[in-house]
Amino acid sequence: MEYLFYTFSGLAILFSLGVVFARNPIYSGLSLVTTLFFVSGIFVLLHAPFIGVLQILVYTGAIMVLFLYVMMLLNIQEEQIVGTRKHLMKWMHLPLIVVIFFIFKSLILVPTFSDIPVDEKFGSVFNVGESLLGSYVLVFEIASIVLLAAMIGVVVLTKKTQKEKP
Amino acid sequence: MPLLWMTLLPFLGSIALGTRYIIAPQKKNMLYPVLSCLVLLVSFVLAIGMAFSVLGSEEVIVFDIGSWMSAGTYNFRARLYLDSLSSILTLLVTGIGFLVHLYSLGYMHEDPKVIKYFSYLNLFCGFMLVLITASSLPLLFVGWEGVGLCSFLLIGFWYQDQEKSFAGRKAFIVNRIGDAAFILAMALALHAFGSLEFSAISPIASVTHEHFAYHSIGNIEWIAILLFIGCMGKSAQFPLYLWLPDAMAGPTPVSALIHAATMVTAGVYVLGRCSALYASAPMASHIVTIVGIFTAFFAATVAIFQNDIKKVLAYSTVSQLGFMVLAMGVGAYAAGIFHLVTHAYFKGLLFLGAGSVIHGMHHEQDIRRMGGLKSRMVATTVTFMIGYLAIIGFPLMSGFFSKDHILHHVSLTGNAWYFIIVLLSALLTALYMTRLIALVFLGSNTRISLVKAQKIHESPNVMLIPLWILAFLSIVGGWKFFSFYPVLEKLFPTHAHGHALWHMTETSVAIISSVLVLLVAGFSMRYFLKAPVVIDKTPSSLEIAGQRQWYVDESLMQFGRYAMASLSKISNFIEKIIVDGLIGNIKFVVMSFARGLSAMVTGIPQSYVFFLLLGIVFIIYFSIGM
Amino acid sequence: MIVPLDHVLLVSFALFLIGLVGLFLRKDALTIFLCVELLLNAANVAFVGVARSIGDVTGHVVVLIVIAVAAAEAAIGLSIVIRLHQNKKPLEVQKLNELKG
Known part of the structure; x- marks a missing residue:
C-alpha cells in the first residue's frame, strides 16, 4: 500500500508547485484545492480518517471556496500580476532555505521512535472526540472564541463607512 | 564609685536645670543656679578625696562603665581612669569650675535665661571631666x-x-x-x-x-x-x-x-x-x-x-x-x-x-x-x-x-x-x-x-x-x-x-x-x-x-571664600561636560540604535517572514546545540 | 506504519519549502495567502505522521485547531483584501508598505 502513499504525496508536491508558479491566481487557487485533496488522502492513509474528511469538508470545501469567491469578485486580471519580482529580495531567501534544509537533514538523522502499533479505533471520530472534548476542552473553547473574534472582525472590516455610502 | 559620681554629677545637674528651663523658661528662680554650684562643690570635694590616694603615688583609680562598641576584632570599653595627671586636672576643673559658678551667680544675676546658662555650664564641666578621666x-x-x-x-x-x-x-x-x-x-x-x-x-x-x-x-x-x-x-x-x-x-x-x-x-x-x-x-x-x-x-x-x-x-x-x-x-x-x-x-x-x-x-x-x-x-x-x-x-x-x-x-x-x-x-x-x-x-x-x-x-x-x-x-x-x-x-x-x-x-x-x-x-x-x-x-x-591680627583672620576668610568659589566652578564644569555630555551621548546611542531597528520594518510582509524564519532557525540551532 | 516516519516528514518538509519559496516569490497578496495555507497544511501532515508514530491522538487535536485558526485567519485576510480593493488600492504587496519605518 506504500505506493499509494508515494503517489499521493508526489502529486501533492506537483500541484503545490503549480500553486506557486501559476500565472493566473485562479489557477493557483485551483491547484491548491487539488493539493489539499491529495493531502487529505495522505491523512487517511496515516490512520487519520476523521482529519482527512474534515480537511475536505472545511479546508477545501469552505476556505478554498471562499478564496475562489473573493478572487472572482475582485476580478483580478492577469495583467495585474507579474509572475516574479525583479529585485534583491528574491535571491536573499535562497541561502536561508538551504540552511533550513540542512537543519532538517540533521533532524532526520535523529533516531526515530519505533512505531507503536495502533488498533483500528485510532484516529476515529470517537477517539479524537474523546481527546478533544476531554483533556483538551480548554483549547477547543479557545479555538471557538478565535473563530468568534474572526467573525466579528470580518463584519467590522467590511462595513461601509459614511464616506462610502453611495 | 567616687570617680563615677564626680563625673556624673554635673551631667545630672545640667539635666535637672535644663528640664526646669524647658518647663518654665520665663520664670527665674535662683535656687537652681545655687544648686548647680553645689553640684560642682561636691565634685570638687570628691576630687580632693581621690587626689589624696592618687597624687604622687603609683595608685590609680579605675571605674569601668561597660563595653561600649565592638566592631570586628576591636572592642572599645568605656572606662574612667584617674592617675596623678588626671587627678591634678580634675582638681583644676572642679575647683575653678566651682569658683566660676559662684562668680556667675553675681555676674549673670540679671539675665533672664540664667537657668539655661547654668545648665550649660554644668554640662561643660561634665564633659570636661569625661575628657580628663577617659582611659x-x-x-x-x-x-x-x-x-x-x-x-x-x-x-x-x-x-x-x-x-x-x-x-x-x-x-x-x-x-x-x-x-x-x-x-x-x-x-x-x-x-x-x-x-x-x-x-x-x-x-x-x-x-x-x-x-x-x-x-x-x-x-x-x-x-x-x-x-x-x-x-x-x-x-x-x-x-x-x-x-x-x-x-x-x-x-x-x-x-x-x-x-x-x-x-x-x-x-x-x-x-x-x-x-x-x-x-x-x-x-x-x-x-x-x-x-x-x-x-x-x-x-x-x-x-x-x-x-x-x-x-x-x-x-x-x-x-x-x-x-x-x-x-x-x-x-x-x-x-x-x-x-x-x-x-x-x-x-x-x-x-x-x-x-x-x-x-x-x-x-x-x-x-x-x-x-x-x-x-x-x-x-x-x-x-x-x-x-x-x-x-x-x-x-x-x-x-x-x-x-x-x-x-x-x-x-x-x-x-x-x-x-x-x-x-x-x-x-x-x-x-x-x-x-x-x-x-x-x-x-x-x-x-x-x-x-x-x-x-x-x-x-x-x-x-x-x-x-x-x-x-x-x-x-x-x-x-x-x-x-x-x-x-x-x-x-x-x-x-x-x-x-x-x-x-x-x-x-x-x-x-x-x-x-x-x-x-x-x-x-x-x-x-x-x-x-x-x-x-x-x-x-x-x-x-x-x-x-587685625596682622590680617590673618581676613586672609584666611578670603582664602576660604576663594576655595569655595573654585570648588563650585569645578563642580559646575563637571556637571556640564560630564553629566550632560554623558546623558546626551546616551541619548544619541539609543536613538541611533532605534533608528537602525526601525529600518527593518519595511512594510513588506516578505521581509517580515524572512526575519521570522531567521529567528526560528537560530532558535532551533541553539536549542539543538549543534 | 505504512511508510517510515522519515518519509512523511520529508513530504511535509517539501511542501513547507515550496510554500516558503512561493511566499517570497509572489508579489500579489492573494497568492501569498494561498502559500500560507500551503505552509499550514505541510505542518498538518507532519503532525498527523508523528501522531500515528507515537500512538497519541493529541496530534489530531492540534491539526483540528490549526484548521480552525487557518479558517479564521483566511476570513480576516480576505476581508482586508476586499477593503483594499474597494478603496482602489493596488494589491501588490510592495506598494502596500504604509507600515514602513
Whole structure:
C-alpha cells in the first residue's frame, strides 16, 4: 500500500508547485484545492480518517471556496500580476532555505521512535472526540472564541463607512 | 564609685536645670543656679578625696562603665581612669569650675535665661571631666566634642545678637577642622596599636624613666602630627586660633572657665597624656615646638594693639597656650602641664577680674575709656594686680616658676633662636599686660565718660570671693606645699638633652629672665602712664594691622571664600561636560540604535517572514546545540 | 506504519519549502495567502505522521485547531483584501508598505 502513499504525496508536491508558479491566481487557487485533496488522502492513509474528511469538508470545501469567491469578485486580471519580482529580495531567501534544509537533514538523522502499533479505533471520530472534548476542552473553547473574534472582525472590516455610502 | 559620681554629677545637674528651663523658661528662680554650684562643690570635694590616694603615688583609680562598641576584632570599653595627671586636672576643673559658678551667680544675676546658662555650664564641666578621666581616645573624644559643643552654646549664649552667634559658629567650625585630624589620628593609631587605650598607646610610668619601645610601629610620626592638629584646634594654635578672640562675645565667666582655664587646655592635656608617643616621634615634636613658639610670639605681638580688655586677655591666652605647647614640644612635659595649672590660676583670675571691671563699668569694655580704677574698685584692682604679677613672671609668683621651667628646658635644647624668641615672647607679655593695667587701673580717671564715672561700683562679694581665692593660688602656686611640679616631674619621663645653651643653669635662666621682665615692665609702665591716649584719633597703619591680627583672620576668610568659589566652578564644569555630555551621548546611542531597528520594518510582509524564519532557525540551532 | 516516519516528514518538509519559496516569490497578496495555507497544511501532515508514530491522538487535536485558526485567519485576510480593493488600492504587496519605518 506504500505506493499509494508515494503517489499521493508526489502529486501533492506537483500541484503545490503549480500553486506557486501559476500565472493566473485562479489557477493557483485551483491547484491548491487539488493539493489539499491529495493531502487529505495522505491523512487517511496515516490512520487519520476523521482529519482527512474534515480537511475536505472545511479546508477545501469552505476556505478554498471562499478564496475562489473573493478572487472572482475582485476580478483580478492577469495583467495585474507579474509572475516574479525583479529585485534583491528574491535571491536573499535562497541561502536561508538551504540552511533550513540542512537543519532538517540533521533532524532526520535523529533516531526515530519505533512505531507503536495502533488498533483500528485510532484516529476515529470517537477517539479524537474523546481527546478533544476531554483533556483538551480548554483549547477547543479557545479555538471557538478565535473563530468568534474572526467573525466579528470580518463584519467590522467590511462595513461601509459614511464616506462610502453611495 | 567616687570617680563615677564626680563625673556624673554635673551631667545630672545640667539635666535637672535644663528640664526646669524647658518647663518654665520665663520664670527665674535662683535656687537652681545655687544648686548647680553645689553640684560642682561636691565634685570638687570628691576630687580632693581621690587626689589624696592618687597624687604622687603609683595608685590609680579605675571605674569601668561597660563595653561600649565592638566592631570586628576591636572592642572599645568605656572606662574612667584617674592617675596623678588626671587627678591634678580634675582638681583644676572642679575647683575653678566651682569658683566660676559662684562668680556667675553675681555676674549673670540679671539675665533672664540664667537657668539655661547654668545648665550649660554644668554640662561643660561634665564633659570636661569625661575628657580628663577617659582611659581611651574614643571616650576622650566624646568629652572633646562635648566641650566643643558647650563652648559653642555658651559663646553664642546671647544669640539674639548675630555677631555673637557667628562667633559661636566660628568656634565650632574651626574646632571641627582639628576634630577631623583627631579622628584620622585615632584611625591610624587603632591600626598601628590595635587598641585605643592610653595604656597601650602611651603608658606613663612613674617608676621607669625609660621610653616605651616604639621602634616597631610605623606611622608614629603621622599619628602624632594628626593628633597635634586636633590639639591645635582646641588649644588655639596658629592658624586655628581664630575662634578664640571672637569667643570673647560670650559672658566673661565663660571666657574665664572655658577659654582660660579648662577647654583650651584640653589640647595640652592630650599632648601630655600621649607624652610617651611624642617622645618617640622627634619630627612631630619638632613641629609642635615650632608651632608653639610661633603662636606664642605672634599672639603676643597682636595683644599689644588690642583695645578691648577681653581681647587683650584672649590673645594673651593664645600666647600662653603657645608656651605650653612649645614646652610639650621640647620634651618638658612636666613644665608644660605645670604652666597649664598656673595659667589656669592667673588667667582665670584675670578674666574674672576683667568681668568685675566690665560689671562695675556697666559693660564698658574699651580700655581707652577706662583709667584710675584703683581708687574706685579696690578689691578688683588688688586681685588683678596679683594676676598681672603672676603672668609676667614676677619672682616667686606661681607664673614665675612655671615660665622659668619652660625657659630652662628650651635652653636645654641648645637652640639659640628658640630661646631668644621664647624669651622675647615673655617680655612682650610683660609689655602688653603692663599696658593693660596702666590704662585700666592706674593713672587718672579723666578718660571715663562722666555718666559712667558716677556709677562705678565694686562688685558684690559673691564675685569677689573667687577673685581672692584665685589670687591666693596665683601667689602660692609655685611654693613647696602647693606646687604640683614635683608630682609631675615624677610622672613624665625626662630625657637628657645636649649641652645647655651657653651653659646656663636653671638659676641663671631665672635671674636673667626676671631681670629683663622687670626692666620691660618698668619702662612700659612709665611709657603708658605718660603717653596720651586719645580715643578717637585715627590709628596708624601699624596699629590697624596689629589690631587685625596682622590680617590673618581676613586672609584666611578670603582664602576660604576663594576655595569655595573654585570648588563650585569645578563642580559646575563637571556637571556640564560630564553629566550632560554623558546623558546626551546616551541619548544619541539609543536613538541611533532605534533608528537602525526601525529600518527593518519595511512594510513588506516578505521581509517580515524572512526575519521570522531567521529567528526560528537560530532558535532551533541553539536549542539543538549543534 | 505504512511508510517510515522519515518519509512523511520529508513530504511535509517539501511542501513547507515550496510554500516558503512561493511566499517570497509572489508579489500579489492573494497568492501569498494561498502559500500560507500551503505552509499550514505541510505542518498538518507532519503532525498527523508523528501522531500515528507515537500512538497519541493529541496530534489530531492540534491539526483540528490549526484548521480552525487557518479558517479564521483566511476570513480576516480576505476581508482586508476586499477593503483594499474597494478603496482602489493596488494589491501588490510592495506598494502596500504604509507600515514602513
